[in-house]
Every structure is written in C-alpha cells, then in structure tokens.
Amino acid sequence: MQLEAKNVSCGYDTRTVISNISLAVNCGESLCILGPNGIGKTTFFKAILGFIKLQSGQIFLDNEDISNWSRRNLAMKVGYVPQAHNPPFPFKVIEVVTMGRTAHLSFFSSPSRKDREIAEKALQTLEITHLKDRVYTQISGGERQLVLIARALAQQPAFLIMDEPTANLDFGNQIKVLNQIKKLVKEENLGVIMTTHFPNHAFYCASKVAVIEKGNVFRIGTAEEVITEDYLKTVYGVDVQIISVGKKSDSLRVCVPVSANCG
Amino acid sequence: MLKDVSLPRGVAIKLLLLPVLLVVVFFASFVIGSYPISIETVLAIIAGKFVSLPHYWTSDMETVVFKIRLPRIIAALLVGAALATSGAAYQGMFKNPMVSPGILGVSAGASLGAALAILLSYNIVGIQIGAFAGGMLAVTITYFISVWLSRNGDTMLVMILTGIIVGMLFSSFLSLIKYSADPYTKLPAITYWLMGSLASININDVKVASIPIVLGLAVLMLVRWNLNVMSFGEDEAKALGVNTGRVRLLVIVSATMMTASAVAISGMIGLVGLIVPHLARLLVGPDYKVMLPVAMFIGALFLLLVDNLARTLYAVEIPLGILTSLIGAPFFLYLLVNTKKKGWA
Numbered sequence: 001m002q003l004e005a006k007n008v009s010c011g012y013d014t015r016t017v018i019s020n021i022s023l024a025v026n027c028g029e030s031l032c033i034l035g036p037n038g039i040g041k042t043t044f045f046k047a048i049l050g051f052i053k054l055q056s057g058q059i060f061l062d063n064e065d066i067s068n069w070s071r072r073n074l075a076m077k078v079g080y081v082p083q084a085h086n087p088p089f090p091f092k093v094i095e096v097v098t099m100g101r102t103a104h105l106s107f108f109s110s111p112s113r114k115d116r117e118i119a120e121k122a123l124q125t126l127e128i129t130h131l132k133d134r135v136y137t138q139i140s141g142g143e144r145q146l147v148l149i150a151r152a153l154a155q156q157p158a159f160l161i162m163d164e165p166t167a168n169l170d171f172g173n174q175i176k177v178l179n180q181i182k183k184l185v186k187e188e189n190l191g192v193i194m195t196t197h198f199p200n201h202a203f204y205c206a207s208k209v210a211v212i213e214k215g216n217v218f219r220i221g222t223a224e225e226v227i228t229e230d231y232l233k234t235v236y237g238v239d240v241q242i243i244s245v246g247k248k249s250d251s252l253r254v255c256v257p258v259s260a261n262c263g
Numbered sequence: 264m265l266k267d268v269s270l271p272r273g274v275a276i277k278l279l280l281l282p283v284l285l286v287v288v289f290f291a292s293f294v295i296g297s298y299p300i301s302i303e304t305v306l307a308i309i310a311g312k313f314v315s316l317p318h319y320w321t322s323d324m325e326t327v328v329f330k331i332r333l334p335r336i337i338a339a340l341l342v343g344a345a346l347a348t349s350g351a352a353y354q355g356m357f358k359n360p361m362v363s364p365g366i367l368g369v370s371a372g373a374s375l376g377a378a379l380a381i382l383l384s385y386n387i388v389g390i391q392i393g394a395f396a397g398g399m400l401a402v403t404i405t406y407f408i409s410v411w412l413s414r415n416g417d418t419m420l421v422m423i424l425t426g427i428i429v430g431m432l433f434s435s436f437l438s439l440i441k442y443s444a445d446p447y448t449k450l451p452a453i454t455y456w457l458m459g460s461l462a463s464i465n466i467n468d469v470k471v472a473s474i475p476i477v478l479g480l481a482v483l484m485l486v487r488w489n490l491n492v493m494s495f496g497e498d499e500a501k502a503l504g505v506n507t508g509r510v511r512l513l514v515i516v517s518a519t520m521m522t523a524s525a526v527a528i529s530g531m532i533g534l535v536g537l538i539v540p541h542l543a544r545l546l547v548g549p550d551y552k553v554m555l556p557v558a559m560f561i562g563a564l565f566l567l568l569v570d571n572l573a574r575t576l577y578a579v580e581i582p583l584g585i586l587t588s589l590i591g592a593p594f595f596l597y598l599l600v601n602t603k604k605k606g607w608a
Binding site for chain 1: 354355358359360485486487488489491492494495496498499501502503504505506507509544548549550552
C-alpha cells in the first residue's frame with residue numbers, strides 16, 4: 001500500500017506555507033521529515049490528515065484520492081500520533097488506548113470486549129502492558145508517547161503519521177521510541193511518516209528522508225543523500241561533520257558539531 | 264467508597280446501587296410534605312392505579328399524591344438528570360472541567376425570555392415558552408457566530424468565548440428588563456422566577472418538558488463514547504475517525520433542548536450541571552461509557568433530595584436554586600479536599 005502526496009500546497013486562508021511537495025511512502029518504509037522550526041512540517045501533516053483543506057494538489061492512498069473520504073475511512077488507514085499533552089480528565093492508559101478503536105465502531109456504539117483485547121495487544125506490542133491501569137495524566141512523558149503510539153496501533157492503520165515523536169523526551173526514551181518505530185516498520189509492516197529535529201534520528205531509523213528548506217526548497221532521498229554537511233550548514237548555520245561509526249557492514253552515520261570559532 | 268475507584272467490580276456495584284437508591288428515594292419523597300401520608304398508603308394509592316384495592320384512603324390523599332407530589336418528584340428527576348447530563352457532555356466536548364450547561368448562553372437566554380414574558384404579563388405557559396425560546400435563540404446565535412469565526416482555528420475555544428459574550432449580552436438585556444419592570448409586581452415576579460423552584464409545577468408542565476429532555480438524554484447516551492475522544496481535542500478526535508462537526512451539533516442541540524426545557528419549568532438552578540459530573544467522575548472515573556449514565560442518576564437523585572429539603576426545611580419554601588448551591592458547594596469542596604487524586608478527577 002502506498003501513501004502519496006502529489007504537488008501538494010497547503011496553508012491557512014490565503015497564506016501558503018507548503019507549496020508543491022510530492023512524496024510517497026510505502027508500507028514497511030519510514031520517511032523522516034527534517035526542517036527548521038516554522039517551515040511547515042506540522043501544516044503538511046494537518047493537510048495529509050485532512051484537518052485543513054489542500055490549496056492545490058492531491059493525496060492518494062493506493063491511487064485513490066482521499067479528499068472525499070470520510071473521517072472514519074481515513075482513520076482506518078492512517079493513524080496519527082500527536083505530541084503528548086495532558087487531557088483534562090484522568091483516563092486510565094487502557095481507556096486511552098481503547099479510544100484508538102473509535103474508527104471501527106458504529107457512530108452510536110461503545111467498544112466491546114474484542115476492542116479492549118485489541119487495545120491490550122497494542123500495549124503488548126509496545127511492551128508497556130505494566131502501564132495498563134495507570135492514570136494517563138500521571139505517567140512520564142516518554143510513557144505517554146508510547147501510549148499514544150499504542151492508541152494509533154489499536155486503530156490498526158496501514159500508515160502512522162508522527163509529529164516529533166521524540167520531542168521532550170530524555171535521551172533513553174528517545175532511543176526507546178525510535179526502536180519501537182523501527183520495530184513497527186519492520187515487523188508490523190507499517191508505513192511511517194515522522195518529523196524530527198535531530199538529523200541523527202533520521203540516520204538511525206529512516207528509510208527515506210525529506211528535507212524542507214526555506215523558500216520551499218524540497219528534497220527527498222536516502223538519509224546519506226539528503227543530510228549532508230552542506231545542507232546542515234545552510235539550513236541551521238552550524239558547522240557539522242558527518243562520520244560513520246561501527247563496522248563497515250552495518251555502519252551508522254552520525255553528525256557531530258565541530259566548534260570552529262569558540263575553541 | 265471512593266477508594267475502590269479502580270476496581271471494575273466496585274464500579275458494577277455502584278452502577279446497580281444508584282438506580283436502586285433512586286427508586287427508594289422516589290417513593291420516600293411521596294411521604295415528605297405538610298400533608299402527612301404514610302409510606303404504606305402512598306404505595307397503596309399508587310398500586311391502586313394498576314390493580315383494584317380497597318380504598319381506605321381519602322380522595323384528598325390521592326390528589327396530593329398524584330396532582331401535587333408526583334409531578335414535582337418527576338420534574339425534580341427530569342431537571343436534575345437534564346442539567347447533570349448536559350453539563351457532563353459539555354465538559355468532555357469542550358475538554359474543560361469548568362464548563363456548565365449554561366456555557367453557550369442557554370441559561371441567560373432562557374432568563375431573558377422568561378423575564379420578557381413576565382413583563383408582558385403572559386401566563387405561566389407563555390413564560391415557559393419564552394424561556395425555552397430564549398434559551399434556544401441564545402445558543403443558536405452563539406453557534407453560528409463561532410462556526411463562522413473559527414473556520415481555521417480551535418472551534419471549541421472560540422465557542423466558549425462566544426458563548427460567554429452572548430450570555431453577557433442577554434444578561435444585560437435581562438437587567439434592562441428588570442430595571443424597567445414595575446418594582447411592586449413585575450420585578451419580584453421576575454426575581455422569584457430566577458431563583459428557581461418546582462413549587463408551582465403541574466402534570467402538564469412535566470409532560471411537555473419530558474419530551475425534549477428524554478429525547479436529549481437518549482441522544483447523549485448514544486453518542487457518549489465520542490465524548491471520550493473529543494476530550495483529547497478536536498484534531499485528535501478527527502484523526503481517530505470522529506466526525507467532530509456532527510458530534511458537536513448533536514451534543515449542542517440535545518444539551519440546549521434539555522437545559523432550556525429544564526429552566527422553563529424550574530427557573531435557574533445552578534451548580535448541578537457543574538458539580539454532578541465531577542461527583543460521577545470521582546465515583547466511577549472519567550470514561551463516558553460509564554460516567555454519563557452515572558451522572559444522569561446522581562443528578563436526578565441530588566435534585567430530588569434537595570427539592571425534598573426545599574419543601575420541608577421551613578414552613579415557607581426555600582427556592583430550590585438557592586438550596587442547590589447552598590448544599591452543593593460545601594459538599595463538593597468537602598469531596599475535593601478529601602480526594603487525594605490529582606487532576607480534576
């Protein structure tokens with residue numbers, strides 16, 4: 001299955017934030033979108049998820065234009081993992097995850113035992129079954145992020161859209177979340193589109209990387225092709241060196257800042 | 264009682280206990296009042312309607328039970344259930360625990376409508392129609408202004424703000440009417456009406472008001488799962504597959520119909536719609552699947568109990584609207600202090 005954006009422009013009212021972007025993701029692939037603050041990554045996600053109307057272009061799921069799809073049909077194919085925030089009421093983790101089943105329920109019904117079992121399985125997949133009866137508002141930010149991923153899994157979509165899944169997490173939790181994403185792509189054959197501010201995260205877990213620069217310059221390719229020292233210099237204005245670590249066969253690229261001026 | 268919130272078995276017992284308690288209080292309420300009738304007689308009188316029994320009671324007693332106490336008891340149940348359920352639904356939909364059923368202006372609109380009807384010397388039916396129409400009008404204005412304003416933004420927040428402003432506008436018109444009303448006849452009538460009371464209720468009021476209230480309750484119960492999802496915010500609800508526009512319209516229409524009908528027969532009764540949802544959450548947790556029916560039962564029970572007090576505390580009736588706040592506010596503060604759970608449980 002393929003999620004494809006074709007010549008998409010989007011924004012608010014008459015202002016265009018993203019113009020003429022085309023990209024495609026297949027199931028079993030992860031696409032990492034990199035770009036500085038305010039460049040329109042979240043706006044692009046809003047457009048894919050149908051929160052805002054496209055100004056031009058189309059979005060296809062398996063060559064079918066989704067612009068007239070109902071919320072429910074779209075939710076069965078595309079799940080959304082927002083940045084974790086506090087809801088006003090102290091729901092239990094299992095209740096939050098069960099909400100992922102909403103798209104599969106008829107408008108007037110509530111989840112059944114079967115839906116609850118699917119939610120519990122999603123908790124198992126992410127290895128957070130121990131959180132099941134904890135109160136969602138009282139667990140840590142990293143745990144909450146994992147719970148939101150579990151909720152999206154309970155939705156049983158083919159694609160996941162993740163808005164900075166590693167934002168506000170400590171170092172350990174960042175890697176845990178990235179490992180889970182890698183696992184979902186590999187073992188559950190999900191297609192993932194995520195944004196991040198860390199080039200190293202893109203090197204670590206993305207099969208494709210898209211970078212958006214100022215003036216709507218847009219490039220897509222493998223991490224090695226797209227994230228270059230030149231790119232990081234032009235976009236962020238910092239001197240960076242990209243090096244390879246590990247054995248030749250499965251080496252990992254990382255970028256490290258080199259301080260040129262301040263010793 | 265509040266400690267075993269996490270136990271599903273405890274929740275199940277509470278769910279069974281509430282309707283039982285409601286039935287007990289329902290029958291007990293017939294006994295209360297200045298005209299003494301024993302519980303056996305009450306039960307016999309009611310049973311006499313369905314099976315033939317020897318008539319050992321006076322016809323006065325039957326009149327008190329059916330014409331005076333029954334309408335009042337049912338009205339208290341309906342109004343309590345309506346206010347508590349619509350308050351709970353709004354709190355979820357607006358993802359805000361401080362919201363009450365009047366947030367979109369329905370109470371202010373209903374007050375204005377009733378006051379206008381009193382000023383123009385309409386009878387009680389006219390006042391009720393005025394209240395209902397005023398409430399519906401205020402919310403309609405709020406709804407269309409906020410939908411138009413929030414094409415790209417956070418509809419919920421815009422709606423709350425618009426509701427507050429529309430409410431204020433209607434309240435200022437109400438003040439204007441009070442100011443211009445005859446201070447010896449009309450002004451006291453308006454003031455007493457606004458205090459809220461079920462003293463002058465009759466069976467016809469109950470019949471008419473029960474239609475929109477029962478209908479609204481049914482709709483809210485049917486869509487209650489969506490309220491869970493809506494409390495995470497509009498975008499997340501959409502991404503989870505909820506048609507947020509449709510849920511919002513259904514909830515607002517239902518809650519407004521219910522609240523406007525409640526206010527039309529009872530006047531202003533504060534606090535029930537704000538605190539009963541919190542009581543329900545303290546008791547069974549925030550999941551609307553369980554919490555909304557529980558809020559409905561507690562609301563009905565609470566208002567019936569308070570109305571019983573209103574009719575018996577003093578020789579002269581204390582307005583129900585005053586008593587609900589007088590009893591509800593300290594009780595709720597007590598619960599908050601005694602609950603160790605963090606957040607708006």
